[in-house]
Amino acid sequence: MAKSVKVYSTSTCPWCIRVKQFLKENNVVFEDYDVGIDQSKADEMVKASGQMGVPVLDIQGEIIVGFDKDRIKQALGL
């Protein structure tokens, strides 16, 4: 079964756009939270990652900060 993938991002952040582009190119289904609008998701992201930089990915509980292509590929088995 496919892993659950959450992306915490802001609408303006270039790396967020690229990380989502990357996931789409690899046919990865993900939930997208705009933490610039959704304060509760922003809090959730800060709590999970211990920091405030975007993007943050939650791949089945594994937290990845930034567009770290190698780690994302590994976590998803791409």
Added chain:
Amino acid sequence: MAIYDLIIIGAGPAGITAAVYAARKRMNFLVVTGDIGGQAAWSGDIENYTGYQFITGPELAQKFEEHMRKNNIPVKENEEAIGVEKLGEDILVKTNKSEYRSKTVIIASGKRSKELGVPGEGKFKNRGLTYCATCDGPLFVNKDVAVIGGGNSALDAAMQLIKIASKVYIINNSESLGGDLVVRQKIEAAGNLVIFNNSKVTAVLGDKMVNAIEILRDGKEERILAQGVFVEIGLIPNTGFVIDIEKNGRGEIKINDRNETNIPGIFAAGDVTDVPEKQIIIAAGEGSKASLSAFHYLARH
């Protein structure tokens, strides 16, 4: 070890354009880079790249990357150069993952954000302190934030933040703000903006996240409560891996009009060089020049 004709360090506008030209000249070459797109991928809206009346930074970076991929250019991504040295006629390029030999090298490693160099900066990076207002700005809705700097990038950050933050401080170390007059007038009119000139940050404070900064304002120490710190004090060239190459006072690699450095066979292009004006379109043009210069160099040697 195989000897390449050319190794390009960096894949921003300069490096990618150099690569496209090298591919068309059928050179045996390699691109070594940490990321793809460079500063262009970080840029907001671009309205001065000919052919695109409007395009965002990430989109233009994507177009560059597609152009590169279309030419089947061999790219070593997530690989940082850590040393470039001349060994006899060849050049040895060391990276954090491997070593390569080449007859020519183009350094197109660009620039990165300058750091404050004060206590707390490292600890609170991404914990309220950021170098990318475009990325992280929206997280500071209804918070008090401080923008450090007084040039265009500081003004852009402030412009974005006055719309969402409850209070915005600008901490500027000179007598008055620089940057474009149009932008300056717009932000100066905002009711939630406080400008501190002749001020510099001496420390970033907090617990888990930032909650204050310490500044020296007209020689007096002050503490400002802020949950966000946006560092916008300019850029420095990525030249840590080249020691023997001649640089100017700003640390930029000196090149002539053929993109040659003082070391034969080593060329440089784009924002890492002393080329006047740093623009995406200029970096791209410089990349093509450097590639053609390397091609002519190979023909002569």
